[in-house]
Amino acid sequence: MELRAKQIRGMEKAEIEERLKSLEESLLKERASVAMGGAPRNPGKIKSLRRQIARINTVLSGGPKE
Numbered sequence: 253m254e255l256r257a258k259q260i261r262g263m264e265k266a267e268i269e270e271r272l273k274s275l276e277e278s279l280l281k282e283r284a285s286v287a288m289g290g291a292p293r294n295p296g297k298i299k300s301l302r303r304q305i306a307r308i309n310t311v312l313s314g315g316p317k318e
Contacts, residue, residue, distance in 0.1 A: 255304050260311045272308045275301055 260268060279301040286292055310316070 254300065255307060257307055257311055257315075260308055268308060268312065272305065272312075275305050275308070279305065 255271070263271070279298065282292060282298050282301065286298075292298065
């Protein structure tokens with residue numbers, strides 16, 4: 253499920269950081285499977301993970317409000 257900035261702002265800071273860590277681990281696993289020559293199971297997943305990570309980092313840095 254895609255996270256929206258409004259949802260992220262409603263979370264506790266510890267919860268946000270935990271979610272960020274899990275997303276980064278998922279991205280690492282997806283990139284590793286592609287690097288080993290395998291085709292990604294879901295080609296759009298890498299893009300989605302990158303966007304969610306960027307969205308969380310923007311909210312944490314005090315980025316634009318909705």
